[in-house]
Amino acid sequence: MWTGPSTRSYRWCAPEPRRSPRHSAAEPARPRTAGSRGAPRRRCAPACPRTDGRQRPPSPAHRRGCPVAHQASAPHHAPPPSGSHPEENESHPRVFEPVLLVILVVLAAVGAVIGIDLVSKLGISANTSVVGALVAMLIGRIPLGFLRRMRSVHRQNLAQSAISAATFASANALLTSVAIPYVFGRQDLVWPMLAGSFIGLLVDAWVLYRAFGSRLLPADAAWPPGTAAAETIKAGDRGGRRALILAGGTAVGLAGTLLSLPLWLRRALTGHRVVLMDQRGTGRSAPVDRRTLARFGADHRAAADHLALFRADSIVRDAELLRRNLQDDRPWSVLGQSFGGFATLTYLSLAPEGLTQAYITGGLPTLTGHADDVYRAAYARTLAHNERYFARYPGDQRLADAVAAHLEAHDVRMPTGERLTVRRFQTLGITFGTSAKFDSLHYLLETAFTDGARGPELTDTFLRGVDAAVSFAERPLYAALHEPIYAQGPSPTGWSAHRVREEFPAFDARPGSPLRFTGEMVYPWQFDEDPSLVPLRGAAEILAARTDWPALYDLGQLAANQVPVVAAVYHDDMYVDREHSLATAAAVRGLRTWVTPDHAHDGVRADAAVLDRLLSMASGKD
Structure with missing residues (x-):
């Protein structure tokens, strides 16, 4: 269960003024009149949050004259107003600053090693931008004068960009392009492929720099890794509790690489605090087995009545008790996989006021079937x-x-x-x-x-x-x-x-x-x-x-449902029938489905892209 995505509000940014269509949210400074001394200097267009919580990025023209780097992996956020931030008037750092250059080179080397290791052993490419941001923040807090400049959010942005770019370049561009001809016995193509890949990387970096923030590559599109890196940097810069939450999620994500933490959980932790509830009778909850049921002796009916209290309706009531204990009466989002999806439909029936969003994977049951x-x-x-x-x-x-x-x-x-x-x-x-x-x-x-x-x-x-x-x-x-x-x-x-x-x-x-x-x-x-x-x-x-089972689903409540619900339906799911799932989806107001033939019942565990797709659907991007 998710307690909700991290907030993106900025206290220092004034509400966006109403403007006519011919004015942008923030305009560059006007060029000086003829005869004025000095070359005209452009100002950055602040990316103030809108009332819907999304940032309005500067236009490409503004960005080209802006002293703040805009990277795809960490969208720019506007500086606070005068006097509210110590680095307000600081010029953008240069890559060739001695200390910064050494740090970037080391991070790039680490990122390259990580990228090559993961793609060669697991066949996956990881995004290490948050790692770079955290390392830069830690370095900036070392009590040495020449390292204090790493407290700059701009230098931290360069650090996360360096490590993430090196991870991607080494794994997806350089290693793959060299490994393929090598495996096929064409060693004569290794060096030409390596040279071509390197040139392609340079061209790609230039195109990305020029295109980011344009219609072709909008800055306010869904960039989950970039959003995570940007939110980490901003949270650390403000030194608040949010930094602990984000850093904790990152630490768990790093540990997951070694401890086989599920991919979906690593993905969820980039934007949510996650509560993993051991439903009654399972995990670390009080167990139900032959030993605990032995207390009923030969009274099998009493044991049966006890077991009947472990269905989805009871699990939902437990979840509601947990929610109120954790965060008062604030609702949360739920992700239900398999039987968890069954329980989510029961949640929508019995306590919809406790939910802001519901995600279901391989778990839309029949509502009325025997x-x-x-x-x-x-x-x-x-x-x-x-x-x-x-x-x-x-x-x-x-x-x-x-x-x-x-x-x-x-x-x-x-x-x-x-x-x-x-x-x-x-x-x-x-x-x-x-x-x-x-x-x-x-x-x-x-x-x-x-x-x-x-x-x-x-x-x-x-x-x-x-x-x-x-x-x-x-x-x-x-x-x-x-x-x-x-x-x-x-x-x-x-x-x-x-x-x-x-x-x-x-x-x-x-x-x-x-x-x-x-x-x-x-x-x-x-x-x-x-x-x-x-x-x-x-x-x-x-x-x-037994012939007196209570209802698990309220058909009237589901037909009038107000909670946004998105669900992945696996076309060839052996455990949950596709036709039953689609019939249920049609009976729940506002439930959107994604039917895919590309995954089995454990799709969300096997591929984080499943959760990515549902998150995108929920945000209206898909």
């Missing part, structure tokens, strides 16, 4: 993903069939002592729904068999990998509530996935038929075969038969 409708559509999609998998790995069909035959003929035990049955082996198909795990079954099957004393046997490596994938020991709540999250009104779920599977005989494991894997379904027999679920069997049966 669980049978959900699983009927899910089985068809899962079969399609089976075909995709075996088209990519045709040799795995023979291996999967051999494993199933071996499990049918032998009592095979996993390292935990549980028996691995064919139907439990089939549940490995749940990995087909994400880009991160789509190939995991293939690598697991590669380790399946070894030559044992009595012939082929399944390896411990394979069995340990299967156990890690099929066990609900770490997520029993997922199994217990997988169908109840769709339940509303008097209709019981009645083990929907188990019943509907009978309509899809392709999933039956029969000798001579190709094995097909199931997907995101939970079956009653899993509460007999998985030790972590066995104590929950009685409560699960009561939940499946």
Whole structure:
């Protein structure tokens, strides 16, 4: 959950005056009359914020005569009025100042190393502008006289520009252009390509400098990295709490490179404070598992009533309590991925006053459909993903069939002592729904068999990998509530996935038929075969038969919705049906969708561009 983007208001800037169309927001100084001494000198056009919060950049003509650098990575912000800023009348620093030049060279070298390392190892290009800004601010606070000049926001701007430009140039322009001919064995093209890339960089820099702030490259367009760098510099310059927030987000982003912090979170931290709420029963919230439920003893109905309190309606009430505790009654924005999107629709139904904006990725559920409708559509999609998998790995069909035959003929035990049955082996198909795990079954099957004393046997490596994938020991709540999250009104779920599977005989494991894997379904027999679920069997049966479920969505409220909502709908999502999602989008007033075939269910985790697209849609840029 996001507590809102950082503010961009400037106290020292007067409200923008009304002007006729033929006057700009700020005009350059008039040239001196003939005979006046000295050459005319232009003044900078201040970029005062408008009433809508966006800056009005100076025109290209003003910019060319302005002593303040305008970079694409850090848009110019106007100086405060006379007397409010110590550097008001300071001329723009020169790159060749000895101390500044050394700092820029060092930062450029560091940026080049970062760029080459990331593009060669991960295939990504990072923006390091905020890093340069923070380093420059830290240097300026060293109590040495010759370093105090680095407190200038203009020198900090040059620092962030130097490191970000070096990162991009080394990775995207120089290394890539040299590596491609080298890989193809054309070493004779390496030096010509390097020279051409270098010349291209110079031309690109000149064109960017001349075009930035024009209609071709407007300064007030969406520049997320540049905005982050500019806001960091301004926050540090004013020494306020905002600097701590931005620096903290940057520190987390840097740590994320080493600690695998999700890309979407790094992107979100550039403009928001992020609250990651462990919903009730998960993460560091009070756990719900066989041990905590043991306090109900044989009273399965009491355990079932307790589990029924962990659905989306209760999660929304928790979120509202947290919001008021953190920031009084100020609303916030929410990002809901998968089931988080389900909870977001419930949030819009029960407490829309707590939201300013809602972002949903792969999580628009059916508002009125029964669980049978959900699983009927899910089985068809899962079969399609089976075909995709075996088209990519045709040799795995023979291996999967051999494993199933071996499990049918032998009592095979996993390292935990549980028996691995064919139907439990089939549940490995749940990995087909994400880009991160789509190939995991293939690598697991590669380790399946070894030559044992009595012939082929399944390896411990394979069995340990299967156990890690099929066990609900770490997520029993997922199994217990997988169908109840769709339940509303008097209709019981009645083990929907188990019943509907009978309509899809392709999933039956029969000798001579190709094995097909199931997907995101939970079956009653899993509460007999998985030790972590066995104590929950009685409560699960009561939940499946329950007929008094409260409504999760208020259709009238959603039809009159006033909260801006944007949603990414993945065209081939194995877990959330596209048609159900689009029907729901049509029922929510003002909800805008982006349907994309380029991502699986984990698109927002795999590619920060998904969140970028939603942020752009929400801001009206897309």
